[in-house]
Amino acid sequence: MLDKFHDECGVVAIYGHPEASKLAYLSLYAQQHRGQESAGIVSSNGKKIHHHKAMGQVAEVFTESVLRSLRGSLAIGHTRYSTAGDTALLNAQPLTVGTSKGLVSIAHNGNLTNARQLRKRLEETGSIFQTTSDTEVILHLIARSEKKEFQPALEESLLQVEGAYSLVILHGDKIYGVRDPHGFRPLVIGMMPVPGQAAQEPKKAMAYAFASETCAFDLIGAHYWGEVQPGEIVRVDAEGLHASRFAPPGPSSFCVFEHVYFSRPDSIIFGRSVHQSRDNLGRRLAREAPADADLVVPVPDSGVAAAIGYAAESGLPFKFGLIRNHYIGRTFIEPEQNIRDFGVKLKLNPVRSILEGQRVVLVDDSIVRGTTSRKLIRIIRSAGAREVHVRISCPPTVAPCFYGVDTPTQKELIASSHTIDEIRKYIGADSLAYLSLEGLRGAVGDTQGEFCTACYTGHYPTKLINLQMETANRR
Amino acid sequence: MLDKFHDECGVVAIYGHPEASKLAYLSLYAQQHRGQESAGIVSSNGKKIHHHKAMGQVAEVFTESVLRSLRGSLAIGHTRYSTAGDTALLNAQPLTVGTSKGLVSIAHNGNLTNARQLRKRLEETGSIFQTTSDTEVILHLIARSEKKEFQPALEESLLQVEGAYSLVILHGDKIYGVRDPHGFRPLVIGMMPVPGQAAQEPKKAMAYAFASETCAFDLIGAHYWGEVQPGEIVRVDAEGLHASRFAPPGPSSFCVFEHVYFSRPDSIIFGRSVHQSRDNLGRRLAREAPADADLVVPVPDSGVAAAIGYAAESGLPFKFGLIRNHYIGRTFIEPEQNIRDFGVKLKLNPVRSILEGQRVVLVDDSIVRGTTSRKLIRIIRSAGAREVHVRISCPPTVAPCFYGVDTPTQKELIASSHTIDEIRKYIGADSLAYLSLEGLRGAVGDTQGEFCTACYTGHYPTKLINLQMETANRR
Amino acid sequence: MLDKFHDECGVVAIYGHPEASKLAYLSLYAQQHRGQESAGIVSSNGKKIHHHKAMGQVAEVFTESVLRSLRGSLAIGHTRYSTAGDTALLNAQPLTVGTSKGLVSIAHNGNLTNARQLRKRLEETGSIFQTTSDTEVILHLIARSEKKEFQPALEESLLQVEGAYSLVILHGDKIYGVRDPHGFRPLVIGMMPVPGQAAQEPKKAMAYAFASETCAFDLIGAHYWGEVQPGEIVRVDAEGLHASRFAPPGPSSFCVFEHVYFSRPDSIIFGRSVHQSRDNLGRRLAREAPADADLVVPVPDSGVAAAIGYAAESGLPFKFGLIRNHYIGRTFIEPEQNIRDFGVKLKLNPVRSILEGQRVVLVDDSIVRGTTSRKLIRIIRSAGAREVHVRISCPPTVAPCFYGVDTPTQKELIASSHTIDEIRKYIGADSLAYLSLEGLRGAVGDTQGEFCTACYTGHYPTKLINLQMETANRR
């Protein structure tokens, strides 16, 4: 039951709005790309809580009548990627439990690196676990704390956990936003006026929101105000916002992959525009690794932004030579008579009138196992392309992530055990180039080593992980 | 979240059969009358466990493919009545948790009377609760126990809880059947040969089963072997059955309502035939409260068995003067133009050709609030009955149950605050009579006060309850 | 596509009530026993029609919002038994089609015996068929008629079809009830006051209803007024009820099986109480075929009414020695290790404390293939019964029905090819007796040969059928 600790997720919190659960729902919807497997919201009027969570996408999980039942002006929400099997619903968040400090609801984006050790210790002294989620550990630590008040107990607990966590917590009539001392995952703060309140109750004129990304704010009409800083707890209550540190300032480790792939291009996270980063990645790639070719074609949708940058910088025309099928369902039925490269063909179809006879620069953001790239290049060639030059908008991925991105094991990452030329041969490209680490850092404006690039370097910013990796390698 | 501790349920366990989960499923189905709201099964091969639970009836919850996935020769199951709201699925059983003693799965029929106090104490020392179920308390006590081995920890825990509990527990490669020292709820033991095993592995030739009622055994071909005795743990493992006491012998308190209404007539529980008890109830009622009438009509289905006894004893003809509609769904749409007594009419339709001009003895097993009886008598009269004489096959229900039957509060019980003649007037009967307490005891063969009759007397066999009642009354 | 013409069904129509579709829905629900596979309602305000039909039981098919959308004060409805496969929904009724005489909606209980011949003729002259239902033939005949007005076209069409049909038809602002010249199937007429109309618009003070059985009227508060006579069309319009003959009076052929088994005991059809008929059947059976036994046990639910009559007449005690499981779903999963008589056991469980050591009279209403009876008797003996004497409340079923009851083919009917003693041996009874044909006629008050008893005699009241039977036998 304890094998699966790694997930990417989106979180949201709303404070002080009469339609808190509806705004939470829209914010989750805007962050649907961060997790499509389950969704949940807990709402409260400061006393009684209501909750609903289920497997599925946000628009499926919440109906009009469900949202109506989620009453109150406080709400937190969560959308989650992954975890197969029947433990999935149990692990759906927010988690709500009864403790000596009252009911606590929590939603977590990230991954704790010492959850197993903590869990073992807690079980040995009589705690029982109902989920396989690392998040539950935090709740047990709060429940065990001898501090009488909630926030001191929370702070005490956070000092015991390691790894990546951006948390939103609902307790009583307060909401808390928390970010780990490295700041691995984003957590942004927004504000919005409550209609008709300014005149009546000036203290209630403003509502507050937390989200993983600012795209959530755009939809609900909230204004970006700043970030929860690494090592900070931001509490919202009747008196407004209160920020305080629970850990001393230290070096930051913002996840660079949020800018490369994960976040939406219309979001601002870690204080910069995601779109700008991606355009830079493509432009630097064009300068570092030009190609003697006729046109630039992106792998949709992951490679589009970088491909546009590459085309603009290189002067080559940009073309949608691969058409993505938007109607794809979860499972698809294949004929028994094998159709070559069926899985890729279902998603992408080459446009012969664009590709025929051409020398193509194919731009994407990563190569993981190499199998999909291999099929894709075969499909492009079968549509008549003369040459295929693959350009990747970041360095080779050589090491798994332990901070909340669900990556394959090191063994499965083709770049962990193959040279670039070996990869080129395997995928069947005429040439292959990756962006350099310096290029990546430059593109995201990382002048002081504030970003975690462990998946490209194997250098993890926290100690414990190295032990885990060794373990992982021994398996 | 902590308001609802009272439920009636059915449990089952299978040990040592290659199709354990299928037999558990059939046993739950045979006990479906004990709870229709949710159903669950946990199976195991002694190492890895599989589980599935969901809202709904047994036949809906388990599909062929779900049952196939519930592998292993050990299984426990549960079917549950009631608890509305979205905490329902969380509270569905069996519960499975990870503890320092490994994974423990448990299914519970009954209700603990000191669960709130224990929960409060556990929360104060750092435990967190994910359900509102009293059953979770037992798991926390086991997890907290300093005994290293499971069974001693279980015994230590049981000595701390009070109230009604018939439990089946799956831990490692063993199954446990447990019954509280009063024996409030039934728990029977059965055995069945495993096909083709006798010759190959004689030690594995016999499989074991636990169930709330023997009707579960009839369907799966198991033979009734006896009961788990009050205060006893019966363990089944590779060596066979091992019974041991965890509490000293004391006075028993078998729930008399199981014989009056709850169990199936084809079951044997507390060592006697349920059908025989019900027939006796009707015959004694006829002797205690005869009526000058033309025919005996039962309220289907609850009054049928006693009505047959009443008719046989009185010599009056037995007739189905009320037809029950078997197709009724959960929610039903009523015209805006009110149809009088709509709710009762949907379920029961009077047969004019039986009732017209007749003096009718109407037999049922209880009157709760009186509102349904009132409507029913109005319907019978409107079909032409000349007189309606109501006969109830047990004494007036004056007090709520705290041992696992979901009853209304004392206030809602009409007999707790009205005389028999006031009730008669309210429901509109020509005469009304209840069976006496002595009659009830005689009918179930209770010569030594072995049955709990608290709902008829207000005398609860455990201390704590009186406090709860006072609290209840103060509210 | 043309193989399945035989179904039993229930129909309903409401005229002149503001909640017509809700009353139709409740009437269908009360007649759910006549068909559980699909249900449908068409409603109208006299101009625009609305309709909804789907697979499933009435309570599943109609939700509050669906009923709200079925506006208007006219409605007809249908509930249908059987027909597997994906043509089922297409065949669900009411059927609605566009013709030169406007939109026509129709619901049909019965079976046309010359539907194939008519269909062939219609197809040869250019008609196309979208269902495999015999009912569609009537619609084509109406569409083809050269009569300009609807009712004359309907009458002309009815003179071309043969067999059994009780129809309700919605056309424009009128509703029609139609019964074939033999009157095989029932069709009753009811009336009910419309709340608040008497004072305002006296002509609209009364609403009208048609139904297959009167139990539909009890639930909606309608009063039984009479029957549509064989060979009659009853039209309801703004002027009230208008009855007219479309065929000359002839001998009637009421389906005796409606009284033996099919209709609800609380209904009045063919002018007599179903319950009274069934009680008579049991009493006559007791006189014709007494048994030296200890008690009378019914096969629930089909044998209950006759068993009560048998017990009353014979003086033997009546006992529910078999308990029926009410929770059975559609499909059930059986263990691979065969459980003997599993299918029957799922539905019925013997009560050992009633049966053990006893000589049992087992009463049912029919033996079809004999296989179920055989298993049931085996189960009763295994519960300890000493002797089993089977008594059937009608004569042996020797011939299939072509008038709307879904029976097995002649070959499959055990009584068509075995003597009573051979059947007794096959099912394993100590004795077996059937009610005589005279006994059956006497029980339903058939002094003038007004009932169809073809399934017991093979003498069909219409000619064509004999040809069909020969064909059937040649297969």
Add this chain to the structure above:
Amino acid sequence: MLDKFHDECGVVAIYGHPEASKLAYLSLYAQQHRGQESAGIVSSNGKKIHHHKAMGQVAEVFTESVLRSLRGSLAIGHTRYSTAGDTALLNAQPLTVGTSKGLVSIAHNGNLTNARQLRKRLEETGSIFQTTSDTEVILHLIARSEKKEFQPALEESLLQVEGAYSLVILHGDKIYGVRDPHGFRPLVIGMMPVPGQAAQEPKKAMAYAFASETCAFDLIGAHYWGEVQPGEIVRVDAEGLHASRFAPPGPSSFCVFEHVYFSRPDSIIFGRSVHQSRDNLGRRLAREAPADADLVVPVPDSGVAAAIGYAAESGLPFKFGLIRNHYIGRTFIEPEQNIRDFGVKLKLNPVRSILEGQRVVLVDDSIVRGTTSRKLIRIIRSAGAREVHVRISCPPTVAPCFYGVDTPTQKELIASSHTIDEIRKYIGADSLAYLSLEGLRGAVGDTQGEFCTACYTGHYPTKLINLQMETANRR
């Protein structure tokens, strides 16, 4: 019931492949953009037919087990856009009916312009209609034909219908592809080898496919072979392909909107690449209507291809300044407190870091009512854009389509009653320009007036339509 005759759809047919229904399913999936409301497949082994259709997208409608049940080496399929209400499923295609010429299954893309007149005539002479679809008329005409053989009856029928129809028909062991004399809608022919057949049965070595677009062939590995010509029936049977004319050659009227918007860019229809047409549209637009601006932004996804052409031709940078949300469900719940432009915001979010301070060329393929464009421009400006210059890649849409594209009525088309400058003011753009009709014709290579441009000119290529328009205008 007769109001809705206008739909766009996709059709497919497979002949001679052992997995015909699976290939039909994949072909429908590739054409999902042509209709998402319902999908259906009829399969056959030349004798027995199987069918399945349901509301929903292809991937939802067909499960593995449904496809397995659709046996046989012949199949036709259909995917359909629109038609609300409960007649939707009845109108789902393929339609299958029984006629004197046997079972006929048909799937139709297009719209008949004289369907009402024909239907009226057929009803007057006794035909009944079960759908509101114009397609059913063709089936009635075939059924009524006095020709004994199917193909002559089909030809006779086609000469009576007018308007747009690309049909695939399954009759017995043959499949027919049919295209109306104007060739409004596409219908392409493909071939593919049947694995392992060439050696065994050379005559069965090749399987055939029909589809609306060639993108269906790419997925199943079929090769584009040509088109069914306007006025042609192409029959496939055991002897192979047989093309024959049923109408004399005349002027063509290919739907230009297929190239502008409807078809997939990776398809070849009317003998030319759709992508190439769209790129031309953008380039010509840039030459006809340049803008003094900083960047080119498409309305995703409809404006992407033309925007890339515009950017390339103008030398301005191409940027995704609007991000499309891919997760949008069917219904979405809006807060009561109005969010401005909520509906558009749910689908599109502006990227402030791209738009801020910029002069933007916004490219799309059409303006229908203008309301969405107005909201979109407001959103772009609120993200900081300095100027918004709207460029539309075809002429103003002034007239509705009667040939199978579901357009608003003329009244609702903003360009039918407003000048370009009035539209510009309404939508709030700084400038607005449309491509000229000559530009459009040039972009799709229409040198001889082979394309229908009625929606841009109001000149319909068939007579009857003008009458319909007048009617439409009078309403």
